[in-house]
Amino acid sequence: MKFFLKILKDFPAYLWSGWGAIASILLFIALWDVGNQVYGNLVLPSPLETFKTLYAMLHSQEVWEQIDITLYRASVGFGLSLLFGSILGLIAGFFATASMMSRPVVTILVGMPPIAWIVLAMIWFGMGDETVIFTVIVASFPIIFVGALQGTRTLDGDLKEMADSFHFPWHMKFMDVYFPHIFSYIFPAWVSGLGMAWKIVIMAELLATSDGMGAELAIARSQLDTPTALALVTIMIGSLMFIEYIILEPIKREVESWRS
Amino acid sequence: MEKLEVKNLTHHFGFTEILHDINFTLKRGEVVSIVGPSGGGKTTLLHLCSGLLDVEEGSVSNNFTSSAFAFQEGRLLPWKNVIDNIVVGLLARGDKKSIAIQQAKDIALKFGLEEDDFEKFPKDLSGGMKQRVNFARALVTKPSLLFLDEPFSALDIGLKRELYAHLMESCKEDDMSILFITHDLMEGIRLSDEILLLEADPGHIVKTFKYEMPKEKRDDTFVYEESAKILQDKEIIETFELNSLELK
Numbered sequence: 001m002k003f004f005l006k007i008l009k010d011f012p013a014y015l016w017s018g019w020g021a022i023a024s025i026l027l028f029i030a031l032w033d034v035g036n037q038v039y040g041n042l043v044l045p046s047p048l049e050t051f052k053t054l055y056a057m058l059h060s061q062e063v064w065e066q067i068d069i070t071l072y073r074a075s076v077g078f079g080l081s082l083l084f085g086s087i088l089g090l091i092a093g094f095f096a097t098a099s100m101m102s103r104p105v106v107t108i109l110v111g112m113p114p115i116a117w118i119v120l121a122m123i124w125f126g127m128g129d130e131t132v133i134f135t136v137i138v139a140s141f142p143i144i145f146v147g148a149l150q151g152t153r154t155l156d157g158d159l160k161e162m163a164d165s166f167h168f169p170w171h172m173k174f175m176d177v178y179f180p181h182i183f184s185y186i187f188p189a190w191v192s193g194l195g196m197a198w199k200i201v202i203m204a205e206l207l208a209t210s211d212g213m214g215a216e217l218a219i220a221r222s223q224l225d226t227p228t229a230l231a232l233v234t235i236m237i238g239s240l241m242f243i244e245y246i247i248l249e250p251i252k253r254e255v256e257s258w259r260s
Numbered sequence: 261m262e263k264l265e266v267k268n269l270t271h272h273f274g275f276t277e278i279l280h281d282i283n284f285t286l287k288r289g290e291v292v293s294i295v296g297p298s299g300g301g302k303t304t305l306l307h308l309c310s311g312l313l314d315v316e317e318g319s320v321s322n323n324f325t326s327s328a329f330a331f332q333e334g335r336l337l338p339w340k341n342v343i344d345n346i347v348v349g350l351l352a353r354g355d356k357k358s359i360a361i362q363q364a365k366d367i368a369l370k371f372g373l374e375e376d377d378f379e380k381f382p383k384d385l386s387g388g389m390k391q392r393v394n395f396a397r398a399l400v401t402k403p404s405l406l407f408l409d410e411p412f413s414a415l416d417i418g419l420k421r422e423l424y425a426h427l428m429e430s431c432k433e434d435d436m437s438i439l440f441i442t443h444d445l446m447e448g449i450r451l452s453d454e455i456l457l458l459e460a461d462p463g464h465i466v467k468t469f470k471y472e473m474p475k476e477k478r479d480d481t482f483v484y485e486e487s488a489k490i491l492q493d494k495e496i497i498e499t500f501e502l503n504s505l506e507l508k
Contacts, residue, residue, distance in 0.1 A: 158335050161312055165329035165407075166349045176348065180339040258339040258381040 007254045014250050021245070045227040054231040063216075067235070070201055070212040073129060077136025078197040085141045085193070086186060089148025099149055109142040114200050115207075122208050132204040132212070139200040140193040147189020151182035184256055191248050198240050262288040262324045262404060264309060264439065269318035271304060277462035278304050282318070284456055284465065288404065291431065291438040291475075293448040294456045297500055301463025302441040303409060309439060310407045324437065326353075328403035332410045334390040336382040342368060342393055343378045349401040363400055371396045371426065388419045395423055399430055406430075408440030412447060424451060428475055445496075449486045450478055459499045467495045 029047045036046040045053075057063045092098040117138045121131040155178060163177045205214020213232055220229040269282040278301045286292045294302050307313040309320055310329055328349060336345045343364050350360035368378065371392045382390055391411060398406060406427075412420050428451075430436045442448055448455045455469040469490065473482060490496055497503055 158331070158333070159337065161307075162329070162331060162335040164312055165310060165331075166352045166401075168348070168352045172348075172352055176337060176340070180337075184339075258383065 003254065007250050010254065011250055014253065018245070042224070042226060045230055049227050050230040050234060053227040054234055057228070057231055057235075066211060066213050066216050070205060070214065073132045073205070073212065074136060074197050074201040077133040077201065078140055078194055080133075081137050081141040081144055081193060081197065082190060085144030085189075086148045089145040089186075090152050090182070092145070093149040093152025099153060102145070102149070106142045106146055109138060112138075114139050114203065118204050118207050121204075127208050127210070129209075131208045132201060132214075135204040135208075136197045136200050140197040143193040143196060144186070144189045147186045147193075148182070151185030154185070155181055180255075180258075184259065187252060187255065191244065191252070194243065194248075195240060198236065202236060262437075264320070264322045264324060264405065264437075266309065267319045267321075269305075269308060269315065269320060271301075271308060271313075271316055273304075279308075280462040280464040282463070282465055284454075284468070286405075286437055286439055288324070288437055289431065289435045290454070291440070291452045292454045292456065293452040294439070294441045294458050295443065295445060295448050296441075296458030296463070297460055298443065300458050300460035302458055305458070305463065306407055306409055306439065306441055322405070324403075324405035326401065326403045327405040327407065328398040328401050329407045330394050330398040330409070330411045332413060334382070334394045336390060336393055336397075338382050341379050341381055342373060342385070345382070345393055346397045346400055349397055353401065364396070367396045367400045368393070372422065388415055391415055391419070391423070395426065399426065402430075402434055403436065404434070405437045405439065408438060408442075410440075410442055412442070412444070420447075427451065431475075445490055446483050446487050449490070450483050451475065457495060457499055459495075466499060467493070 032044070032047050035044045041049070092102045114135060117135050118131070121134045121138075125131045125134060159177050159181075160173075163173050168177065201212075202214040202217065205212040206218045207214075209215050213236065217229060217232050220226075220232065264286040266282055266284050269279060270277070271279040282305060284292065294305060296302055304313065308315055309322070310327060311320075311322070312329075337348070340348075343361060346364040346368055347357075347360045350363060351357065355363075365378065369375075373389065373392055373396070377385070377389065382393075385393065391414075394411060412423065415423070427436075427438065431438065438451070440451070445455075449471065453471060455471075456465050457467045457469070458464070459466045471478075471486070491502070
């Protein structure tokens with residue numbers, strides 16, 4: 001509770017530090033507009049037109065339904081990865097044999113292109129929710145698993161000894177010695193896992209389903225409706241930036257204020 | 261009578277014998293230092309005495325009511341600020357948090373930390389300040405036996421003296437005992453009732469030196485004279501291999 005109050009207290013200062021980021025985004029939009037003037041409306045619609053389309057889209061019930069569908073798939077996939085990746089990673093980290101054996105499996109999971117997984121999933125599960133969720137899990141699980149594994153593998157033996165010398169009870173050992181260290185590894189892994197899940201869900205939908213934002217993107221492509229395509233991209237990037245910079249980053253800063 | 265008694269203690273890591281037949285007794289209120297070259301098994305011996313390592317051969321019987329450990333490198337929890345670091349020993353034994361924090365603040369001030377430092381994380385502390393916190397964390401629990409693993413080795417002479425004084429005070433007021441390892445003979449002479457000389461490969465006690473002079477009366481002259489004397493000792497010369505390093 002105290003912790004969340006501290007996050008809220010530091011939040012305005014954090015937002016204020018965002019002017020640089022906003023300036024860089026505006027610069028990017030300016031370059032985009034230059035691109036529009038050089039290549040024309042069909043190839044690259046102007047930011048203004050894109051944002052107008054976006055505005056219209058956000059007022060349509062149907063678009064929100066599609067966003068809901070995508071959100072559902074991404075959160076189920078990511079949630080399962082988060083749960084199992086963290087738990088299995090922690091367990092694997094505590095046993096030398098398990099971490100050794102899991103490494104090649106992780107390499108396979110990371111090394112295999114998501115597009116190949118989508119093809120396999122389409123054969124296994126058909127066209128639907130399962131295919132998308134499966135692909136999301138396969139893509140984000142290894143990232144979280146490795147983060148949790150690294151966190152437990154790198155626990156500091158010296159601090160454990162210190163804890164033993166003061167006869168820490170088990171809950172103190174966990175909360176004060178193990179948890180902060182593991183969290184400093186696992187939390188960034190959750191963040192990158194989430195980014196991955198959000199990207200993969202769109203890709204899987206584009207190829208394997210007839211609804212969701214990915215499918216909308218496929219329709220926009222077939223109709224050469226570039227403004228709609230760009231508006232969809234803006235929604236995706238905007239939502240990711242919101243989650244990362246407004247929700248996760250302040251938490252991360254607070255949790256890791258002890259780091260240099 | 262509270263005491264730590266080590267009998268016929270032998271320890272192996274794998275097939276290497278680290279310690280061989282160690283015997284000594286540390287009584288309440290005494291200070292015993294273990295002196296010897298690096299890699300001679302000093303830390304292993306201290307860990308066995310404090311229960312951080314399990315005894316394999318021989319016995320260590322410790323009936324001191326409480327003990328604390330101050331490590332060479334501080335070993336502060338990097339995610340906790342100064343006060344929260346000092347307080348861990350008190351919380352671990354189940355003290356009430358508000359009282360424990362007040363005690364931690366008091367001892368922090370006594371150990372030369374300032375109120376501005378209380379909220380700092382270890383990354384923002386100098387080496388000396390970390391060591392002050394380390395000592396405060398160990399002494400705030402008012403242990404009857406304190407284990408020290410070369411905690412002075414990286415400190416400047418002023419801070420060393422300051423920490424010596426704090427230790428002496430706790431020894432006197434609370435009748436605290438200390439078992440500490442060092443490779444600084446002068447430190448041993450200044451603080452100890454008894455110095456155990458540990459020779460390496462495998463670690464065994466070759467000689468013990470006893471000092472009767474009350475500690476508060478040991479001035480620099482005493483320490484220098486005794487150091488000069490001890491450096492002439494045949495066993496000291498052999499253990500630290502001083503003869504092979506004769507300066508030309």
